Amino acid sequence: MNRGSVLVVGGGIGGLSTAVALRGAGYDVNVVELQEDLHSSVYGVGIIQPVNALRALDAIGCAEACLAAGYSTTAWGQMLDVEGNLIREMPGARIPGSELPPMNGLTRPRLHRILTDRATDAGVSVEYGKTFTTLADGPDGVQVSYSDGTSNRVDFVVGADGVYSKVRPYVLGEDLRPVYLGQSAFRLNIPREPEIDRIVLQHGPEGLAGFVPIGPDLAYLFYNTTWEEGRWLDQDKMADELRQRLAPFGGLTGRIRDKYINDSSQIVFRPEEWLIAPAPWHRGRIVLIGDAVHAVTPHLGQGAAQAVEDGVVLAECLSSHGSHEDAFHAYTERRYERCRLVVESSVAIGEYEMDPAAHPDFDHAGLTQHVLETMVLPV
Structure with a gap:
């Protein structure tokens, strides 16, 4: 028809x-x-x-x-403090009668x-x-x-x-x-660490780091941070800027920072609108x-x-x-x-x-x- x-x-x-x-x-x-x-x-x-x-x-x-x-994950995620200690589990939601995962x-x-x-x-x-x-x-x-x-x-x-x-x-x-929120986000694909089996959010003194599994051996890091509207960062400076902003973090974010944030060409930067x-x-x-x-x-x-x-x-x-x-x-x-x-x-x-x-x-x-x-x- x-x-x-x-x-x-x-x-x-x-x-x-x-x-x-x-x-x-x-x-x-x-x-x-x-x-x-x-x-x-x-x-x-x-x-x-x-x-x-x-x-x-x-x-x-x-x-x-x-x-x-x-x-696929068995729960939505969890929240950590700046040192990497667990603050709260985030179970997410399921559809009654469905086998689909939370995320x-x-x-x-x-x-x-x-x-x-x-x-x-x-x-x-x-x-x-x-x-x-x-x-x-x-x-x-x-x-x-x-x-x-x-x-x-x-x-x-x-x-x-x-x-x-x-x-x-x-x-x-x-x-x-669109309205600019006042934040921008860095994103970078990284090897999946074992604990990244759901969304992991880690609060810092300024901004929030997060990790999302996107394959058996792959995840991505994101970092939401306050950012002046209209300010753009040269691509070759992305890694240095991101490492500096993640300097206060311990735990998972600190390990990822030291192991994987070294190639500015792989970092995606976007304003949040x-x-x-x-x-x-x-x-x-x-x-x-x-x-x-x-x-x-x-x-x-x-x-x-x-x-x-x-x-x-x-x-x-x-x-x-x-x-x-x-x-x-x-x-x-x-x-x-x-x-x-x-x-x-x-x-x-x-x-x-x-x-x-x-x-x-x-x-x-x-x-x-x-x-x-x-x-x-x-x-």
Whole structure:
């Protein structure tokens, strides 16, 4: 059954997941990605997949491959003090009746390969080095002009093109910009030490170090730290800067610092930004998903999870409603408060990390557990 044609703008995690979900719902789907190839469209080192992400990936036939390619945990994580002593266990949450683990970690290139292969196998067309130039929404479809000089008409357009979305102005009609949290993050792939069998968070006097297993022999280190907006660090100075900032740490972080932080070229540095766009997340036949409407800082590992959920829910709504207007309204209603909780909770954790003394009663682990337990509820 052919239910119509959909253009997905953006070939990242959310865009590919949405494409697979829509293809499964009977739509012809084409993805355009501005980057020139699969490799260049992947950012970052590793990714956290909480159990709600695995549930959504299972709905599009990708969870099993992710579990096979990554590292599954029996609990969410634990918190350590600056010397490496245990402060608190963080059990995470499970979905009743499901065998899915509380968390899976894997590399971003592996996840991208899994999603791309699944999309291709499902019959999705993916074009790299291409994007749209104009969208003209009308009662019978959206006329699309592309960067390669071609054009066509599609039934719907999905904007999955990130926090600086070029599709978003067609929907919201205003210049929304993400908010810089005041933190930036260093990330680096490292060999997995035995104790990195879940997320390990270690609080320092300034900033927070963390470790995530992403394979049997691989993990990644991240360090969230207060950082002046607009300040950029030369790539060749990354290792020295990170070692200096981790100098107060003992325990696991101290050992990792001394053993593995020596190659600046392998360190990824990113500012942490957030956004929650006002509803509705559509106008006419154009709809937004993922970071285009709810950019999430990494403190709860939920950014990609929410984008994958968006795609699954959008496909469900289009399949179960008689008109696209009803479907898009239902999609936003099902997603808005859930995404807002994740965005606002992540921001709160980041603000606490930057200035613990200003938030003496803040319960980092407790808020994390609350969000994780909320996320296992039906989407």
